[in-house]
Amino acid sequence: MCGIVGYIGARDSQHILLEGLKKLEYRGYDSAGVAIHTNAGLRLRKAKGRISELENRLKMQPLAGFAGIAHTRWATHGKPSDANSHPHTDNDMKISVVHNGIIENHLQLKEDLEQHGYRFVSETDTEVISHLIAHHYEGDLAATVRHAVGKIRGAYAIAVLSEHEPDKLVAVRWASPLIIGVGDGENFIGSDIPAILEHTRDVYILNDGEMAVLTCDGVELMTLEGNFIAKQLLRIDWDLMRAEKNGFDTFMLKEIHEQPRAYQDTMRGRINAGQEIVLPDIALTSAEVRQLKHIHLIACGTAYHAALIGKTVIERLTRIPVEVDLASEYRYRMPVIGENTLVIAVSQSGETADTLAAMRQAKYWGARVMAITNVIGSSVAREADDVLFTLAGPEIAVASTKAYSSQLIAFYLLGLYMAQSLKTLDDTAIAGLIAMLEKLPLQLVSMLRNMNPIRQVAERIAENDHLFFIGRGLDCSLAMEASLKLKEISYIHSEAYAAGELKHGSLALIEENTPVIALATQEELLEKTASNIKEVKARGAYVIALALEGCTGLEKVADQVIYVPRTHPLLTPALAVVPLQMLAYYAASFRGNDVDKPRNLAKSVTVE
């Protein structure tokens, strides 16, 4: 998720834009840039790397002017580079655009525009917007932007500055946040409140399909149909810390709530008319998929747990045998790699030292390597033969939430893509799964509205020092992630077990009131798991079960039941994970821990 700042007013816009960008720095980015309307016309400065790089360039070659737009980029299309940094312009340097989000149909638009003679200088999807506006401009910037975005499919928050009408900024929002700050003789655009909080606390929050035209003296709000609208000015009384977290208490909580969005972004442009998966970023052809004999998944920590689910998903959908390895173990265990072995490395940061080393070792042994990562331009992404990006946006909290669940989405997409190639599923089955996949974000939104039951569970268990998660099948893999999450931030010693395995030893640890969280969302295994619940109940455990909506039978055996909406069984973990993340979150909060920065841990583990 990139950051946007826009300014129009009497002050030095270069300074205000740079300071605004710095306030968004916490969100993560890989390059930055500004466009300012100067006396000499529209001028840009862009730099890959830290904002201080951009600042240095601006010190050497300052831009003086009273209107400008700026951007911090988190790569989604095209690697981090000066050329790919925003703002982007048209070929005449009359129009500059910054953009957050993804233009799904950018390839097709690009082709059209190229036929009209437009030259593209970047690998981004954003650049089509500036050319589109240039192509359609007929004297009214706001109308042209409206016209241009009418041709765009995807998610966007856009700010436009043009030499044609240098006294205004145009901003438009669809499925990517954007706010307008209202000052005294000056006005602001921000992708987030912190960007402008230093200058004004009066903001308009744009809704999807709304746009704003800013001048020094005022802000006009209108719909994408061009109808003016009136909107309540919102007074922000958050402090900066809170604002950075978008009103949430912690980054972790914010990121948990960003998951519906992360799912959408990760799916965007990869599902064709609800019928088929298209993965344009992946070079692995259908013919090559058909050659695959083994798949090895390598990862660490939370990503390893996502890979465990990935194994089940890929095996079920494709019948190709999949092995999952801890990256730190894979390197040294001399795995059997044949010429038809695909190795998939999973890492949020793309810089995890163990994963990177294991991946290099696999390449050395002759495997084809695919990466699933959240960071474009990361080492894992650069070195892999293929990359399937999760588009969860930067993750700040040390305990991973949206990156994990977006990795699940990536595995669903990949599994379906492979199933298409192998014809292991027919078109109807694939379309059915796709339909349920597309429903997940909305299901998540509605789940996130009612986290009170899990909060009560967390309060009940927060004082315990020991706790067990059990589950069968996908619930077992999910239990491992739930347990890790709880450990990481609450410091409760929790452990996950295959439900059928507890009796083979660790049942000895169950005492009166030991909490056992039983994941029972896989309906075909429900009866067996219910038996295991009775087993631990008989030893005095306090059992909280996670079950599918409508599956009320567990209320008889468990002390408490938390319900999860129904979807395809393979997809359930992508929903069921949310109450478990919240459980960890609440438990850590009740224990008074620093949720975002747990003791002893680092976000991206770049040592072995």
Place this chain on the structure above:
Amino acid sequence: MCGIVGYIGARDSQHILLEGLKKLEYRGYDSAGVAIHTNAGLRLRKAKGRISELENRLKMQPLAGFAGIAHTRWATHGKPSDANSHPHTDNDMKISVVHNGIIENHLQLKEDLEQHGYRFVSETDTEVISHLIAHHYEGDLAATVRHAVGKIRGAYAIAVLSEHEPDKLVAVRWASPLIIGVGDGENFIGSDIPAILEHTRDVYILNDGEMAVLTCDGVELMTLEGNFIAKQLLRIDWDLMRAEKNGFDTFMLKEIHEQPRAYQDTMRGRINAGQEIVLPDIALTSAEVRQLKHIHLIACGTAYHAALIGKTVIERLTRIPVEVDLASEYRYRMPVIGENTLVIAVSQSGETADTLAAMRQAKYWGARVMAITNVIGSSVAREADDVLFTLAGPEIAVASTKAYSSQLIAFYLLGLYMAQSLKTLDDTAIAGLIAMLEKLPLQLVSMLRNMNPIRQVAERIAENDHLFFIGRGLDCSLAMEASLKLKEISYIHSEAYAAGELKHGSLALIEENTPVIALATQEELLEKTASNIKEVKARGAYVIALALEGCTGLEKVADQVIYVPRTHPLLTPALAVVPLQMLAYYAASFRGNDVDKPRNLAKSVTVE
């Protein structure tokens, strides 16, 4: 391990023999039998099943007489059945023999004897002894027994009763325990002290290569060369409970100390002249081994941890990819099974419900199934296409020790057998590994003599509620078993981690003085593990390392180092497991727990 009782004296031998067998009942058995010299000559009663079966037969058809031998059998050659029960006799019913142990060269002896016209009625190795004695008998039973055992290779404790000389019993020992009880006008033979403790506390403990000739009035002791020897009579002041445990405080401790023997028994007859592995019980041919594309190992609990080591062993030696699954998960996960998939089920009891069900499922899916089990005639053994038996003898303690380590030996044998077929190792490499394998029992014996350092570690950690094991490679698999052992009997919440993985989350649980037991017996991974030790030390952990002898470098980074003798790296777990078993044992003892019967757990888990 079977049980032997012998009696000669003025009392009713039927009663004394039956009561003696009952005292050995705790050791496990699958059939029982007696031979008594009656007025009508030598008579036998035998029954598969419980001793009460035999008792019922004796009630229906009693045997009156003053000399007899009796036996409880734990099958090693031939399934449990009336015919395979001891005593065995010659064809003329003049000589009866009971035997504990294994006759390695019984097939060859049998062939010879058959050519001389002897008919065999059982599938046992024991029967050759009775025919051999009959064949060589020339008027002196003791001399004939001496002559016969001179032709035998293997391990044995034998008691012989003959109609030719009904006033005496002959007993001989080689590598299988045997004692002689001295009474007043009566004398006794026992494989263990409890069998005779009711009648006398004065015993001779026979050493290897010693034999005894018992009459009512006296006992003559001699060597296998026929030289008479004098021996100190030992006064047993143990109570019966202690005697059942062979002087050890608990069955677990006894079984830990039986491991050198279990290793020997499991290897016996399967190594040909130190050069090659022969597995006569396995039908899987070399040609079939060469067809194998995948191996799946399925097991629960401790056996699962043995299978994790088995995976590494087989993959390294054969380069066939091996997957390990919890049996309870395997059934439901729809594994990919091809026509060249071998499934190996591992279960001590051979009755583990999850393993049995998973194995049946695998057969249903078309896999060829092999079993590794400790119980001949068990369900797993009966239903598998091939069985590789561990010969650890009955395991009484709930926490498995010798069964686990014998499973490792089975995997070594199987891995080498497959490597021979595949020629993935040359003859020299195989012979080298075999030499080291054969050295393991003696190495174990010497390790078991000095467990004081680990006792001190146990005292140090016994009061902790949390503890972590870490290791890489084989040490990681071993850490999982060590952790389970500790959990099962000490109830300390311990958890095992791949050493490289701790930093990806669970490092958050390490506090000042949290014990971390770092297994670092894999020399090529030592440096990496040392880094992980420093990682936890930096967070305040108290670190106990397990390292190879001579590898003193760890003393600088760990708080304490326990040393393990050197062998081939693949074989090291079979040695390194011992201090870890003892750690669990001592820790549980310090906490005052019932080591043999931990809370909540059952020995053989016959529910899912």
